[in-house]
Amino acid sequence: MDLSGSTVLVTGASSGIGRETAIFLSALQAKVVLTGRDAERLERTASILSGVGHKIAPFDLGRTDEIPGWLKRLTLETGPLAGLVHSAGVQTTLPIKFVTQDKAEQLLRVNLLSAIMLMKGFSQRDCHAMDSSVVLLSSIVGIVGRSSTPVYAASKAALIGLMKSLAIDFAPHRIRINCVAPGYVETEMLAEYRELLPAEQFEALEKAHPLGIGAPSDVANAIAFLLAKTGRWITGSTLVVDGGYSAQ
Numbered sequence: 001m002d003l004s005g006s007t008v009l010v011t012g013a014s015s016g017i018g019r020e021t022a023i024f025l026s027a028l029q030a031k032v033v034l035t036g037r038d039a040e041r042l043e044r045t046a047s048i049l050s051g052v053g054h055k056i057a058p059f060d061l062g063r064t065d066e067i068p069g070w071l072k073r074l075t076l077e078t079g080p081l082a083g084l085v086h087s088a089g090v091q092t093t094l095p096i097k098f099v100t101q102d103k104a105e106q107l108l109r110v111n112l113l114s115a116i117m118l119m120k121g122f123s124q125r126d127c128h129a130m131d132s133s134v135v136l137l138s139s140i141v142g143i144v145g146r147s148s149t150p151v152y153a154a155s156k157a158a159l160i161g162l163m164k165s166l167a168i169d170f171a172p173h174r175i176r177i178n179c180v181a182p183g184y185v186e187t188e189m190l191a192e193y194r195e196l197l198p199a200e201q202f203e204a205l206e207k208a209h210p211l212g213i214g215a216p217s218d219v220a221n222a223i224a225f226l227l228a229k230t231g232r233w234i235t236g237s238t239l240v241v242d243g244g245y246s247a248q
């Protein structure tokens, strides 16, 4: 896998899977554009990347209607993107009786609507390079059921539908698009989830992964494989990276 000469935008690059992906892509010689809301955290990720020419671009992806214009202005500075990894996301554990329309809309805005608008932006002329590749972070809970997380699960399942439709529309333009669906991975998001669960329930969650809980690098490797030439004939797919969680 070699990404020299490629500029890749990574959302959620200040934390967890996005941060690890940015680090790995830079080791593969990509120029990485890092986005998230918190400039300081993005600077911290940027400071540990390999190579030169990386850029931070703080932006709140909740401002969905502004995304296409933001991407257009950004790519005027960076040049067309050869890759986009959409790792920004929020998770809530909220049984359906506690779901309010407001909370559901907030989550769907960051996890799903942002992806739709990013794809609208990415498809604009001069925003993407010839032979580019997109990876959306879905989740295993968008594929197999898990209790008490209906809105998050819906957002992650919807990303797969979005990705499949766009795979067909984008193919003539030489843009590939795929999802990666991780099981539970040791990140800040999981740390928050761990706080909510009684210890024995977290232990059961760990045991539900035959290979144990994942590391962010396990997911970053899969993302890079899809972005690089190794994925040149893969589009419209969901790569499950879950330590065997969904094999049972």
Ligand SMILES: NC(=O)c1ccc[n+]([C@@H]2O[C@H](COP(=O)([O-])OP(=O)(O)OC[C@H]3O[C@@H](n4cnc5c(N)ncnc54)[C@H](OP(=O)(O)O)[C@@H]3O)[C@@H](O)[C@H]2O)c1
Pocket (backbone or CB within 6 Å): 011, 012, 013, 014, 015, 016, 017, 018, 035, 036, 037, 038, 041, 059, 060, 061, 062, 086, 087, 088, 089, 090, 091, 110, 137, 138, 139, 140, 181, 182, 183, 184, 185, 186, 187, 188, 189, 190
């Ligand atoms: N960890 C897991 O077990 C797991 C499993 C399956 C799928 N996933 C998915 O993988 C992706 C990454 O998860 P993670 O565990 O790495 O999460 P994380 O550590 O909580 O990081 C989330 C990232 O999203 C960014 N973000 C959140 N809201 C944003 C907004 N409104 N605008 C821009 N950026 C925003 C955060 O940056 P700022 O706060 O600085 O804005 C942060 O960089 C998510 O889509 C998640 O659903 C995770």
